[in-house]
Amino acid sequence: MTTIHSMAKRRTGVLLAATGMSALVLAGCSDSAESEDTAFGFPAAEQDAESPITVWVDASREGIAQAFADDNPDLTVNVETYDGNAGGSDTFRTKIASFDQSGEGWPDVVFSSQTNDTSWAGTELNGNQAYAAVLNEGLMDQEYLDGFTEGALDPMTVDGKVYGVRNDLAPVVTYYDQTLMDEFGYEVPTTWEEYLELGERLAEEHPGYILGSVGDSFVGTFVYYFGAQAPIFQVEGNTFTSDFSDDYSVRMTELIDTLVDNGTLVDESVFSAEFLEQYAGKIVAMPGPAWYTGALFENPDSLAYEAGTLGVANPLYWEGDDEVTGNVGGGVWYGSSHSTNLDAVASFLEYVTASDAALEYAGGLPAYQSVADSWLETQSESGFYGGDFAGAMTKAAGSIWSGWGYPSFSAETAYANIVVPALAAGEPVSSVTDAWQEEYLNQAQVQGYDAP
Amino acid sequence: MGRVFISLYTALLVVFGLAPALYALVLAFTDEAGFAGFDNFIGIFNDYRFWPAVTNVASFLALWLVVQTVFVVLLALIVHQISVRWIGAVARFVYYIPGAFAGAASVMVWLFLLDPAVSPVSGLLTSMGFDSFVQTVEQGNLPWIFMIIAFWTGAGQWIVIMYGALNGINPEVIEAARVDGAGIFHTAVKVQIPLLKKWIAYMAVMCLAAGAQLFVEPRVLSQASKGVVPEDYSLNQLVYLYAFRQGDYHGSAALSIMLLVVSLLLASVFVFKGGLFDRD
Numbered sequence: 140m141t142t143i144h145s146m147a148k149r150r151t152g153v154l155l156a157a158t159g160m161s162a163l164v165l166a167g168c169s170d171s172a173e174s175e176d177t178a179f180g181f182p183a184a185e186q187d188a189e190s191p192i193t194v195w196v197d198a199s200r201e202g203i204a205q206a207f208a209d210d211n212p213d214l215t216v217n218v219e220t221y222d223g224n225a226g227g228s229d230t231f232r233t234k235i236a237s238f239d240q241s242g243e244g245w246p247d248v249v250f251s252s253q254t255n256d257t258s259w260a261g262t263e264l265n266g267n268q269a270y271a272a273v274l275n276e277g278l279m280d281q282e283y284l285d286g287f288t289e290g291a292l293d294p295m296t297v298d299g300k301v302y303g304v305r306n307d308l309a310p311v312v313t314y315y316d317q318t319l320m321d322e323f324g325y326e327v328p329t330t331w332e333e334y335l336e337l338g339e340r341l342a343e344e345h346p347g348y349i350l351g352s353v354g355d356s357f358v359g360t361f362v363y364y365f366g367a368q369a370p371i372f373q374v375e376g377n378t379f380t381s382d383f384s385d386d387y388s389v390r391m392t393e394l395i396d397t398l399v400d401n402g403t404l405v406d407e408s409v410f411s412a413e414f415l416e417q418y419a420g421k422i423v424a425m426p427g428p429a430w431y432t433g434a435l436f437e438n439p440d441s442l443a444y445e446a447g448t449l450g451v452a453n454p455l456y457w458e459g460d461d462e463v464t465g466n467v468g469g470g471v472w473y474g475s476s477h478s479t480n481l482d483a484v485a486s487f488l489e490y491v492t493a494s495d496a497a498l499e500y501a502g503g504l505p506a507y508q509s510v511a512d513s514w515l516e517t518q519s520e521s522g523f524y525g526g527d528f529a530g531a532m533t534k535a536a537g538s539i540w541s542g543w544g545y546p547s548f549s550a551e552t553a554y555a556n557i558v559v560p561a562l563a564a565g566e567p568v569s570s571v572t573d574a575w576q577e578e579y580l581n582q583a584q585v586q587g588y589d590a591p
Numbered sequence: 592m593g594r595v596f597i598s599l600y601t602a603l604l605v606v607f608g609l610a611p612a613l614y615a616l617v618l619a620f621t622d623e624a625g626f627a628g629f630d631n632f633i634g635i636f637n638d639y640r641f642w643p644a645v646t647n648v649a650s651f652l653a654l655w656l657v658v659q660t661v662f663v664v665l666l667a668l669i670v671h672q673i674s675v676r677w678i679g680a681v682a683r684f685v686y687y688i689p690g691a692f693a694g695a696a697s698v699m700v701w702l703f704l705l706d707p708a709v710s711p712v713s714g715l716l717t718s719m720g721f722d723s724f725v726q727t728v729e730q731g732n733l734p735w736i737f738m739i740i741a742f743w744t745g746a747g748q749w750i751v752i753m754y755g756a757l758n759g760i761n762p763e764v765i766e767a768a769r770v771d772g773a774g775i776f777h778t779a780v781k782v783q784i785p786l787l788k789k790w791i792a793y794m795a796v797m798c799l800a801a802g803a804q805l806f807v808e809p810r811v812l813s814q815a816s817k818g819v820v821p822e823d824y825s826l827n828q829l830v831y832l833y834a835f836r837q838g839d840y841h842g843s844a845a846l847s848i849m850l851l852v853v854s855l856l857l858a859s860v861f862v863f864k865g866g867l868f869d870r871d
Contacts, residue, residue: 222814225817228814228818228822229822229836232835232836233831233835233836236834236835236836236838237835240840264838265838265840354725355817356817356818406725407723408817411708412708412709413708413723551818552818552821552822554818555816555817555818555819556730556818556819556820556821559725559818559819560725560726560729560730560819563723563725563726563729564726564729581639581640584639585638585639585640585837586837
């Protein structure tokens with residue numbers, strides 16, 4: 140169990156720094172209550188170890204936030220749930236922007252299910268200091284930060300400053316139903332080509348059984364196009380590009396259209412009641428992120444598989460091509476640079492990522508290496524999944540395709556309002572790729588990217 | 592004495608109405624560098640989301656204003672005709688109930704009604720060819736959906752107001768019409784509706800102002816549908832996105848000013864055509 144950092148010690152440091160730097164304060168800040176603080180690498184507010192902290196989490200993270208509150212009875216922790224910024228709703232950003240405008244009210248810690256928030260939370264907005272606290276210049280121990288799986292903090296790192304800690308890694312792997320595979324006499328697909336072939340056989344031999352869903356915006360974009368190395372969402376410097384006519388993109392569009400047409404890919408959201416009703420027990424194989432384990436397969440309110448039914452295999456690749464895969468989010472915890480109790484914030488961040496509780500509440504592959512190791516071990520030992528569970532997860536976590544971009548807007552919104560309605564109306568994806576590409580480029584332009 | 596009575600209202604109007612509008616006016620014509628002329632407005636006109644949002648709001652308004660006017664007047668006349676006292680009172684009460692829901696709460700009710708998987712009227716939805724929530728909230732259906740929601744929440748209070756206005760008509764006038772041989776229909780068309788003209792104009796102005804600011808309904812539907820209903824559907828959503836997504840308060844203010852000007856122009860048409868300020 141993580142212990143609370145030595146609060147008194149850090150607090151003295153803050154006070155010393157605050158008095159020593161008061162000259163700089165007046166020069167650098169519009170708000171006299173805030174003080175430039177070399178101890179943290181950003182202008183921190185006046186600290187008070189008694190001050191309550193407000194934590195924003197999505198419903199799935201409520202448990203661990205509450206556990207932190209229970210383990211720290213001296214602290215007042217207000218746990219508030221919000222939509223977790225899911226689906227590119229951007230609740231996080233819009234709320235922070237309004238707090239920026241009013242100059243108060245920021246939550247101390249925020250969980251976001253998106254990976255791209257650092258693009259705005261780590262920069263000054265309209266003259267307001269960056270919301271996200273810099274973590275690696277005094278607030279958190281370097282030793283702790285070094286404990287994350289390699290690359291896990293990359294999306295939150297700008298110019299060497301780390302603005303958030305990763306909750307979990309979400310590489311895409313292949314799940315399959317061992318019982319159905321045996322019954323039908325199929326082999327687990329290892330390439331997109333085999334997956335397509337399996338879909339065609341399945342449709343013919345066992346109609347009604349499926350290979351996944353494309354009804355969720357995170358699946359269509361991150362599982363299929365991202366995993367297929369389709370360059371539809373790329374950022375280089377300040378230039379955003381989207382190319383649906385690229386060979387990778389075209390092949391994936393064709394794959395999806397073929398399988399949707401023959402009924403092996405469905406358009407119901409995996410979280411919908413209809414999906415559970417119609418397809419529970421009928422999923423032969425399905426590519427999906429690591430967190431499907433907790434969110435769908437083991438979740439008693441979702442698909443609730445029996446132990447030993449499912450297997451996990453390596454991600455799907457194009458035959459003979461690079462062995463890379465997609466990534467579906469993986470939540471991020473941010474601390475507020477406006478917090479008046481940064482010690483509590485630091486303790487909280489460490490608690491939710493690197494403690495025993497983090498292991499206990501993990502719903503997917505934890506981003507913290509030691510927690511991830513224990514998690515993989517427990518999962519493998521539990522025997523819930525067949526196949527090389529730990530091997531597939533580890534391999535996938537280390538092979539995220541690096542070509543996908545993390546700009547300040549979401550890849551999901553365009554999919555949601557262009558592709559999802561088209562699929563619902565029975566139209567193929569290929570009929571809307573032009574509109575989809577145009578929407579990305581338009582969005583990029585509005586957000587200030589060069590989008591030729 | 593009159594000044595005392597209006598002083599509180601005036602104070603609130605200045606603080607929460609005029610001052611923010613003036614502030615928006617300043618923001619709209621400036622940017623970080625100072626005076627910006629019409630740059631912010633030009634930026635809005637060139638935004639790819641602007642014209643679709645205009646079309647969306649306009650089609651919703653056109654549908655809603657017509658339906659609202661026709662049905663509110665019709666229902667008020669019917670309720671007014673009911674001679675059994677308690678039935679009339681119950682009818683007015685029932686019409687009014689949906690209006691008692693606050694904006695977002697009423698949309699939540701509709702989230703369930705519109706989803707064939709859980710809707711109590713799923714049979715109706717499927718018979719119209721909507722098998723899933725995504726199909727129900729398809730873009731082409733949205734003006735109709737927002738019209739129905741707006742009518743459902745807003746019509747009740749206007750029926751009550753129209754009912755009051757009908758009661759205000761001198762019974763001798765109605766009596767005279769009847770003596771002259773007018774039936775229910777002719778009394779309504781030739782006597783009651785012309786005498787309600789001001790009230791109808793008043794309703795149109797208020798609905799226009801409210802409808803042009805369409806925000807809560809598409810916003811909640813957008814979140815509930817995980818983005819299938821676009822988050823930039825209406826003009827006011829665009830105002831919101833400009834301010835809080837893009838951090839562009841100047842563009843946001845420019846768009847708000849445009850909305851204000853258009854609403855004022857349209858409202859003045861109703862005010863002058865409807866004779867709202869004429870004295871009897």
